[in-house]
Structures are given as C-alpha cells and as structure tokens.
Amino acid sequence: MLNRTAENVARATPEPLARKVRGISDKGLAWLFISPTILLLLAINIFPLFWAIYLSFTNYRANRPNEVVKNLGFANYQRILGDKDIWIAMQTTAHFVFWTILLQTLIGFTLAWLIDRKFRGHAFWTTLILVPMMLSPAVVGNFWRFLYEPQIGLFAYAISFVTRIPPTDIQMLSNVSLAPWSIIIVDTWMWTPYVMLICLAGLRSIPEYIYEAAEVDRASNWRQFWSITLPMALPFIMLAVLFRGIENFKMFDMVNLLTGGGPGSTTEVASITLKRQAFESWRTGYSSAFAIILFVAVFGLANIYVKALNKVKQR
Amino acid sequence: MKSSLKLALGLTSAITASTAVSNVAHAEDLTLCWAAWDPANALVELSKDFTKETGIGMKFEFVPWTNYADRFLNELNSHGKLCDLIIGDSQWIGGAAENGHYVKLNDFFDKEKISMDDFVPATVVGYSEWPKNTPNYWALPAMGDVVGWTYRKDWFSKPELQKEFKEKYGWDLGPPTTFDQLKQIAEFFQKREIDGKTVYGASIYTERGSEGITMGAMDVLYSYGFQYENPKKPYEMEGFVNSDKSVKGLEFYKALYDCCTPPGASNSYMGEGVDAFKSGQVAMHMNFAFTWPGLQKDENVGGDKIGYFVNPKGPDGEQFAQLGGQGISVVSYSDKQESALKYIKWFANKDVQAKWWSLGGYSCLNAVVKDPKFPASQPYAQTFLDSMAIVKDFWAEPSYAPLLQASQKRFHDYVVAGQGSAKDALDGLVKDWTQVFQDDGKM
Numbered sequence: 223m224l225n226r227t228a229e230n231v232a233r234a235t236p237e238p239l240a241r242k243v244r245g246i247s248d249k250g251l252a253w254l255f256i257s258p259t260i261l262l263l264l265a266i267n268i269f270p271l272f273w274a275i276y277l278s279f280t281n282y283r284a285n286r287p288n289e290v291v292k293n294l295g296f297a298n299y300q301r302i303l304g305d306k307d308i309w310i311a312m313q314t315t316a317h318f319v320f321w322t323i324l325l326q327t328l329i330g331f332t333l334a335w336l337i338d339r340k341f342r343g344h345a346f347w348t349t350l351i352l353v354p355m356m357l358s359p360a361v362v363g364n365f366w367r368f369l370y371e372p373q374i375g376l377f378a379y380a381i382s383f384v385t386r387i388p389p390t391d392i393q394m395l396s397n398v399s400l401a402p403w404s405i406i407i408v409d410t411w412m413w414t415p416y417v418m419l420i421c422l423a424g425l426r427s428i429p430e431y432i433y434e435a436a437e438v439d440r441a442s443n444w445r446q447f448w449s450i451t452l453p454m455a456l457p458f459i460m461l462a463v464l465f466r467g468i469e470n471f472k473m474f475d476m477v478n479l480l481t482g483g484g485p486g487s488t489t490e491v492a493s494i495t496l497k498r499q500a501f502e503s504w505r506t507g508y509s510s511a512f513a514i515i516l517f518v519a520v521f522g523l524a525n526i527y528v529k530a531l532n533k534v535k536q537r
Numbered sequence: 538m539k540s541s542l543k544l545a546l547g548l549t550s551a552i553t554a555s556t557a558v559s560n561v562a563h564a565e566d567l568t569l570c571w572a573a574w575d576p577a578n579a580l581v582e583l584s585k586d587f588t589k590e591t592g593i594g595m596k597f598e599f600v601p602w603t604n605y606a607d608r609f610l611n612e613l614n615s616h617g618k619l620c621d622l623i624i625g626d627s628q629w630i631g632g633a634a635e636n637g638h639y640v641k642l643n644d645f646f647d648k649e650k651i652s653m654d655d656f657v658p659a660t661v662v663g664y665s666e667w668p669k670n671t672p673n674y675w676a677l678p679a680m681g682d683v684v685g686w687t688y689r690k691d692w693f694s695k696p697e698l699q700k701e702f703k704e705k706y707g708w709d710l711g712p713p714t715t716f717d718q719l720k721q722i723a724e725f726f727q728k729r730e731i732d733g734k735t736v737y738g739a740s741i742y743t744e745r746g747s748e749g750i751t752m753g754a755m756d757v758l759y760s761y762g763f764q765y766e767n768p769k770k771p772y773e774m775e776g777f778v779n780s781d782k783s784v785k786g787l788e789f790y791k792a793l794y795d796c797c798t799p800p801g802a803s804n805s806y807m808g809e810g811v812d813a814f815k816s817g818q819v820a821m822h823m824n825f826a827f828t829w830p831g832l833q834k835d836e837n838v839g840g841d842k843i844g845y846f847v848n849p850k851g852p853d854g855e856q857f858a859q860l861g862g863q864g865i866s867v868v869s870y871s872d873k874q875e876s877a878l879k880y881i882k883w884f885a886n887k888d889v890q891a892k893w894w895s896l897g898g899y900s901c902l903n904a905v906v907k908d909p910k911f912p913a914s915q916p917y918a919q920t921f922l923d924s925m926a927i928v929k930d931f932w933a934e935p936s937y938a939p940l941l942q943a944s945q946k947r948f949h950d951y952v953v954a955g956q957g958s959a960k961d962a963l964d965g966l967v968k969d970w971t972q973v974f975q976d977d978g979k980m
Contacts, residue, residue: 281976285614286636286935307946372800373818390735396803398954484745485803486954487946501607503939 278511285504298511308512310487311495318406318477318491319470323463325410330417331459335451337418338425348422355415363479366408370394370480398488401481405489409476413469417462424458425451453537460531464524471520492516566594567876570609570620571863573599575831576680579896586892587883593876602807603747606938613638613868621871622880624679624863627663632935633866634667639675640867645878646674651885657681659928660901664864669933676864677881678901680827683924684756684859686719687814687832688712688821690844692731701725712846716757716789719821719849723797726820738797739821740813741790743953744806750952751931751944753823754790756859759929760851761786772974779963786851787959791952803953814838825861826924829917830897845920847927860928862899936973943969 246254278298282291302308337348354362369377378389394404428450436446474493477483483490483498496516500509569584571577577599584595598619600608606626612619613633625633633639642665646653653661653674660678667675692698693710702710706721713719723738730736742753755763762782767773777783794802799818802809807824811831814822815838833839848858865884867877883889890902894914899921900906912919932940944966951962974980 285610285632285938287614287616288636370801390800393801393803396801396953398956482746482804484949484953486745486950486956488954498942503942505939 274510274513277507278514280507282507282510283504284506294507298508299515301508302512302515307487308492308495311490311492314402314487314489315471315473315491315493317402318409318473318489319467321406322409322413322470323466325406326414326417326466327459327463329410330414330462331421331455333414333418334421334425337422351418352415354412357412359412359475360479362408362412363476366404367395367480370404372396395481396485398485401485401489405477405480408480409470409473412476413466417466420458420462420465421455424455427458428454457531457535460527460534464527464531467527468520468524472516565592565873565876566596567621567873567880568596568598568619569622569624569865569880570598570600570612571624572605573601574827576827576898579893579898582896583889583893583898584880586889587880590883591876591879593879595880606747610938613870616870618868618870618872620868621873621877622865623868624865625676626863627860628931628933628937628941630664630667630675630864631933631937634673634675635935637869640869640874640878642674642677642867642881643672645881649882649885651677651882655903657901657903657906657925659860659925660862660864663860663928663930663933664862664901667933676866677885678862679865679884680862681899681901681906681921681925682825682827682861682863683921683928684752684823684861685826685829685848685920685924686712686821686823686846687829688844688846689817689819689838689842691842692726692736692820693844695731698725712844713849715850715852716760717852720789720793720797723793723821727797734817736817737799737813737819739793739823740802740805740810740819741793741798741823742806742810743794743798743802743949744804744809745945745949745953746804747806748931748941748945749804749806750948751941752859752861754787754944754948754952755929755931756823756848757790757793757851758783758786759857759859760848760855761789762851762853762855765932772980774967774970778967778970779960782851782853783963784959787948787951787962790948791955791959794952826899826917826921827861829921830915833916843916845917847920847923857927857929858924860930862901934977936977939973940970943973 279293279295280291281294283289333351337344337351366377369375372378372390372393375389377394378392381387381392382389392400394400432450432454433446436450441449472493473491474497477489477491477494478497481489483494492512493516496509496512499505499512569580571580577597581595581597584597588594606629609620609623609625610629610632611617613623614636623639625639630639634641645651653665653672656665656678660681661674662669664678665674665676667673693712699710702722702725705725708718710722710725713722719739725738726736727738728735742749742756744750762780763786764777764780764783765774767777798805799813802813805813807828810822810824811828813819814824814832815835817838829845832843835843848856850856865881867874867881871877884893885902887902887904890900890905891908894900894905894911905911906922906925912922931937931944934940947962947966947969950956951959957965971980
C-alpha cells in the first residue's frame, strides 16, 4: 500500500523537480526538512539575541525611531554595574530566589517522601497537592491579592484568629517587611508541587532491593534515609532546584500582580526593573545591556550548577 | 436567453454596486483611540451625531488606563495605522510632536477658523501646545480634567460629629480650604465608627506602576511651593524641585498617607479611590474630576450625600491643582486624515461641546464653561471651573516617561515604603531628572 502511494507520488512529481530531488543526498534532504525550524529559531531567538547585543552598545530608544543612534561602547554596561538601584534589585532577586528554593525544596521533598509511603488515598492527595501548579499565574496572583486584603482578605483573618492582631494591621502587601514574604508564600504555595513531583520521581527510581539489603543489615530508618534515600534522590532534587532557580531568577508575573515591585522598591526584582527601563522609560539600549548582563549571569550560574549536578550523578 | 442575460448582468451590477458602496462606507470609517473609562462611553454616544451628519462611521479602540500609555505609545512608535484619531495624555504632547506622531493643526485651525482663544487657556497650554506657551498646536482640547476632592456631605453634616469636631479643633467641620485643615478632618474620621462601620480619613493616590503617586504628591507639592525648574533658567532644578517648601510638601503627603488612609491603600489610584469612596470607606477622596459624574449618580454615596471641593491651599496661601485631561489629535500615519480633520472640526462646534458636557464629558470650550448657566448645570460644575483655573502639569517633554518613572520611584520609596527622608527623595529626583535631560542633550 505504502509502496503504491510512493509510486503514485513519484509518478505525479513533475520530471524537472523529480530530477532535482533525485540529486539530493540523504544529508541534504535532512537539512531540507529541518531548515524551516532552524530558520524560525534564527528569526525569533538567535537574531533578537544578537540584535539586543548590538543595541546594548547604543543609546537607541524604541519610542524615538527617528533619532540618530549613537554608539556608546561599554557606557551602558558601566552605568548598570555602577547603579546602586540595580544592585538593590539584584539583592532582592537573590533574596527571593534563595528563600523560595529553600522552602520549596524542603516542603516539596517532605511531601514527596510522605506520598511515597503509599498510604490509603495517596493518589487523591497527590492530585489535590498538584492543583496550585495547574492554575494560571495571573489567576493565582489576583486571588492571593484578595486573600491578602487587610479589610476583607481571608489570610488576614486567619492570621488574626491565631495571633489576635487586628486583621487591618496585617498588611501583607503594604508593609515593607511583609511584602517580600507575601510573594515568597504565594510562589511556594504554587510551585512546591512541581518540586514534589520531581522528587517523587527520584524516590520512585530507587530500587527496592537496596532497602531490603539495608533491612537485612539492620540499618535504622534514619540511617536508610541519610545513606540511601537522600543521596540517590539528590540528582533529582538538584534538578528541581535548577529549574526553579532559573524560573525564579526571571520571576515577573507574580511580583507584578501582587505588589508591582512595591511598597517603594522593596519587592522590585531584576525583571521588574528591566521592564520599567525597557517599556516605561524606553531606554532600549540601556535595558538591552541589562538583559544581556542578566542572561550571562543566569547562563553562567546554570553552567556551574550543571557541572556540579553531573559530578553528583557520577558518584 | 437575452432576458436572462440582462437579469444576470443586472444582478451582478447591483451586487457590485452595493459591495462598492459598503466598501466606500467602510473605507471612511474612522478609528478613535482612547482610554476605557466613563467619558469614552459618552463620546461613543456623542459621535453618533457625527456619523449622522457626515455618513462617516466611527469605530473605537478603548484600552484600560493601566495599559493605555503602553498600548498607544507602542502603536505610535511603530507608526501603526490603527488609530486615525487619538485622545492622548497631556504629557505625550512633546514626544508626539517631536517624533512626528501627530499632525500639526495650525493650518487646519486657520482654514476652519477654529481659534484657540475660544478654549480655556490652561487646557490649550496643557493639551495642545508644543513647545509650551508657543502657538504650535498638535491637538484640540477635548477632555478637561483636574484633580479635586469629594467628601461625604452627609457625614460632615451630622450634628454630633460637628459638635465633637468643633470642640476638638475649634473650627466648623466643612470642606477644608487648607491642607492643614484637610489633615485635621482626615484624622478626625480615621477609624471612626459611622453607622456601625469603621471608616477612614481620606483616599489619596499611592499607585506605583504608572503615574498615580506622582499625580497625588504633585497635587500637594505645587501648593507648598514646588517648582519644576528655575523660571529664568530652564532645566535648572536644584533649589526648586528640592526646595525647603517642596520638602515640607512631601513630608505632608507622607504624614497624610501614614495617618489617614484605609489599611492596605499602598497602591491606590483612580479606580481604587472610586471603590473606597463608593463603598463608604472614606470621608474624603482625591481624584480626577472625570469620576465625579459617576459618583454623583451613585445610589449609596451620590446625590445629597456627596460634596466637592477644590484642592486646598498650602501653608503660604498658594493654591494649585494637578492637571489631567487630554486633547484630540490626528495621527500622522493615518490614511484618513481628511475625515479625521472633519471630526475635529465637528467636535470643536459649540453645540457639540455643549452636548459633550451634558453627556458627562468635560468641555474645554469657553462658550460652554463660561455660560452663566454652567455652574448650576451640575453640582460639581463650579468646583471643576475653580479647579481648572489653578492647574499645573507634569513635564510634557519627549522624555516624560523616564522623568515620570523617576518620580514614581522616589515618591513611593519615601511616602509608602518610608525609606530615607523627603529631602533624600527630592535630592534623588533632581539627580535622576538631571541625568535624563543630560541624556537628551538639554543640559
């Protein structure tokens, strides 16, 4: 059947085209097939990257297309690296990445370990735990904003019920000390299930016979955890940390929806600063340089981390 | 055969003709771009008369305020043809004129005998001129707007509150005429129980993302003596932006935020302010005048329960208010400029402007606002007139966006987050604005 179709196609192909196709090698044909994808990739990924690198050395502003574009050399980079506000934004980002990863890993791994016990109804609980991850960040951001409302929000009332502090005094999004934690709480609530899933995959990949051997050697549960479970699940945990680290380094939506970077600049992470420079102040050249610095930072850190991950895997 | 051929030909030509007519009609449709708010709905209603008169259809592209600047500045910067007419914010005028986004209207005004002397002077300077105070017109004043205040007349007139207030502060509870009085009233109402509900002093602008806190803080700073630059030496800001008077003004704004706003009002702008007032949370409410027709009609807080007052005076008796509002311009990338100009001509007409006011828009035409019947036409009409007489506006330079972002950050850092002092904030602002003007080669 297939041969007959191929014959029909061959017969229907005009002779000049058929002659051309016959002359193409397998490698050439392969290139022919993947070239549309490569072209698309070049157009929407690689070209913008190189264009951004070019713009980062200029004073170009997207809202003034008629102005003469001047080459500034490394002036944009120098200004960014010497800008106190940029460093504060980077510190805010680091604070956010550190605490979200720490909490998500601890809670995610604990949940995975509990789910792995395969207690009655564990499938139901797994599904329930995964719900936050399935929601859109826009939805999550908006409903948590209402939950945090000091006058009508359930969160404030719940905390008030426990602490006896009036709910109107629990201003999660307006208070300078609480606002960063309000974002960390929401991000942890939403993405811990993701870490849990990866950890669960790691725990389920540990062969049962290793535990059986440990039982024979009369190793305690504690010893089994430290000597078998944790080391063997470590590459998976590290992978989850890598994914969440990269994601949270460029976190934008949740911060934008919950605090918009405020109060003041308390929760202004690097991506919010970048957006403000690029699309509100229209400093295209300057923001391109900032984007390149962020890209190099994430790329560099991720590379170092991947090397460490490979070492752990080889152990 | 012949008759059937004739029939076929007849039908074909009829179909072709009707398609052509409908194509012509569509080709003439104008798209007007503006913010999605109450006055935009009034404009849709008003524009039906234009379509009736000229046969030119109107389409509208309204975008919520939070995305309004991003959306339409992107459209203009990319030389898009979406908008034939645009009602752009007053601060855009410098950039739009210098970057060639708007059609210059001087020749058109001369030809059609539209005189800018017929419009409220502040609106001509604010919405139409670039450079400022020169007869170069890029827009027709379309929607007058200014920051003013509403208050709960019903609460203010409660005898027991009046008595208590008089005993405490020594003057009669009523619309404040100075900022000190405003703060006393706000403190008086803060966390007070009224009709079984806890209420708060005032709703003010604190929004961080777009322009909110700048509009609010400037509304106070002007009356305290803040100036953008040395009147004798443009772009010289040291000692003007960060003068002692400006510092006091900013300290006052922070004190008002700290003492007398509802809990969690750290990112509040026009919409949040309206919500706070409508839900009966606050005694006073700072907002642009465009919100007043809607509040006046509100069943719970409108009618006899609402009052209006002009932005109060500062400590030295100076009194200014932040200008809002917009002018209507023809987009230079539009293929339908002739029809768009027809719309501008129609919109400048006195009867149309009178109807515009009656539908809820704020006319800037002298013939409408100086009509003896105008002050009594709406409960807020006099306050609007008085406010429009004392307006000041933010920078309208082509670099208004980075200038605005700098003030948003400095004001929010100090007022809401409580970081540093008012002096630090204003010194920082001078530094930021100087950098922007240096980048522009203006300093």
